[in-house]
Amino acid sequence: MGAAAVLRVARAGPLRGRRAISLKSLFTPAPREDAAAAGGRQRQQQQQQQKQKQAVGPTDLFHPLSRSPIKEMREKGLLIQQHGCCATCADESAGQGTRAPAFECPDCGYPTHCSEQHWARDRARHAELCGHLREANEDEHDLRSGRTLREFEFPSAQLAEVVVNFSSWDTFLYTRSFMNVTSTRAMRHVSKVLTYPVTMGAVLHQYSPFTLKAGLTGEGLKSMTALRTTIKEHELARSEKELVMQQMPLRVFVLGARAEAMLPPHLYLQLAYLLPSSPIHVYFVGPECIPTAEGTRSTIVVSSRLALKYHKSYFHDAIWNFAPFDPFTDIFFLFSPGIGHPRARAGWQPTIDKLLETKCAVFATGFHERDMECDVDALTEDFGDRMDWLLHPRQNPFASQKRDFGIRNLREWAISNWGIYGIRGKRYEVQSK
Numbered sequence: 001m002g003a004a005a006v007l008r009v010a011r012a013g014p015l016r017g018r019r020a021i022s023l024k025s026l027f028t029p030a031p032r033e034d035a036a037a038a039g040g041r042q043r044q045q046q047q048q049q050q051k052q053k054q055a056v057g058p059t060d061l062f063h064p065l066s067r068s069p070i071k072e073m074r075e076k077g078l079l080i081q082q083h084g085c086c087a088t089c090a091d092e093s094a095g096q097g098t099r100a101p102a103f104e105c106p107d108c109g110y111p112t113h114c115s116e117q118h119w120a121r122d123r124a125r126h127a128e129l130c131g132h133l134r135e136a137n138e139d140e141h142d143l144r145s146g147r148t149l150r151e152f153e154f155p156s157a158q159l160a161e162v163v164v165n166f167s168s169w170d171t172f173l174y175t176r177s178f179m180n181v182t183s184t185r186a187m188r189h190v191s192k193v194l195t196y197p198v199t200m201g202a203v204l205h206q207y208s209p210f211t212l213k214a215g216l217t218g219e220g221l222k223s224m225t226a227l228r229t230t231i232k233e234h235e236l237a238r239s240e241k242e243l244v245m246q247q248m249p250l251r252v253f254v255l256g257a258r259a260e261a262m263l264p265p266h267l268y269l270q271l272a273y274l275l276p277s278s279p280i281h282v283y284f285v286g287p288e289c290i291p292t293a294e295g296t297r298s299t300i301v302v303s304s305r306l307a308l309k310y311h312k313s314y315f316h317d318a319i320w321n322f323a324p325f326d327p328f329t330d331i332f333f334l335f336s337p338g339i340g341h342p343r344a345r346a347g348w349q350p351t352i353d354k355l356l357e358t359k360c361a362v363f364a365t366g367f368h369e370r371d372m373e374c375d376v377d378a379l380t381e382d383f384g385d386r387m388d389w390l391l392h393p394r395q396n397p398f399a400s401q402k403r404d405f406g407i408r409n410l411r412e413w414a415i416s417n418w419g420i421y422g423i424r425g426k427r428y429e430v431q432s433k
């Protein structure tokens with residue numbers, strides 16, 4: 001089973017659970033309560049945080065999972081022991097009869113092998129990942145340490161006189177005044193969630209890093225010029241009330257939405273701030289798309305210019321909710337869709353078919369090189385003669401800076417939006433003689 005397969009299987013189980021913990025718990029606002037109850041609750045929380053603080057300080061972030069002072073981390077260790085496999089057993093038995101990873105590597109603190117002997121035998125290969133696992137161990141302890149996570153206090157609207165620079169995360173965060181991201185660890189934390197709105201913004205913005213010199217094709221330039229013409233019109237109309245009323249919003253579709261639809265809505269303001277004059281509607285569409293715990297709300301109005309809409313269905317089934325499509329206002333994003341994955345490929349085909357008919361720009365990402373290649377190969381094989389490339393596959397400067405590891409196999413890792421590419425249905429069908 002390839003990395004993609006393992007991670008997708010894992011997503012349905014333990015990994016998915018972990019994602020929900022690490023993303024949602026950071027942002028979930030406290031429910032409304034009366035003042036006294038809120039005060040008591042706050043004190044309780046502070047005491048709890050204080051307790052955790054004593055156990056996990058900024059210089060004391062590394063703990064073997066089984067001996068972590070944080071319950072969630074101990075539980076994670078147990079999950080890996082239950083669902084994971086010993087890497088040496090896997091190598092030596094060709095996948096048959098692997099034992100549970102009961103032994104924790106002393107350097108990264110993860111249960112990686114069935115015994116110390118098997119750990120020692122795999123040392124050279126484990127060394128390639130051990131440092132990354134150690135980093136993940138410390139990062140997750142840091143997120144749960146109870147300290148105030150100032151890096152998640154994001155800036156609001158962009159100052160008119162400062163131009164956003166999309167060369168890299170560093171220049172982006174600096175020119176967007178993310179003053180609280182002051183360490184590489186903080187950068188890893190915020191990039192993991194910001195990768196979604198900022199990748200969208202980087203594609204759409206007039207100062208996009210995806211230029212003709214950086215993978216964009218002639219067809220890509222045409223598509224992006226159409227969208228940017230609309231954005232320009234929004235800017236010009238800004239001061240004219242009547243024109244504002246007539247504006248068609250930008251429609252940003254996120255298909256096969258999962259983790260990205262579960263992010264706190266206010267995070268998508270970071271996309272809106274990059275296109276400050278444009279009304280934006282983001283549509284999350286996919287069978288796994290659930291906006292709230294109750295699953296009741298289907299539209300969330302985040303600001304006067306930004307609305308998020310959730311459709312729990314396949315795009316090709318729900319398409320009449322969205323038609324007609326217009327390449328000047330509509331753009332599609334597929335975040336790590338797994339189009340080439342054997343079990344997902346047939347399921348994606350009717351959606352890709354409809355996407356190419358819209359003639360709108362479609363951008364997709366992959367969580368590492370092999371994952372992206374697999375999707376690109378499948379697309380080329382199944383739809384090559386019907387599509388144009390807009391952006392040749394390449395690394396995304398706004399990928400997450402964090403590696404996520406599969407619970408079932410710690411050798412398998414993923415980086416959200418590691419790479420990116422763009423396609424579109426051919427505008428003119430070639431007529432056969």
Ligand SMILES: [Zn+2]
Nearest residue numbers: 086089114118
């Ligand atoms: Zn073993």
Ligand SMILES: [Zn+2]
Nearest residue numbers: 105107108130
């Ligand atoms: Zn290790």
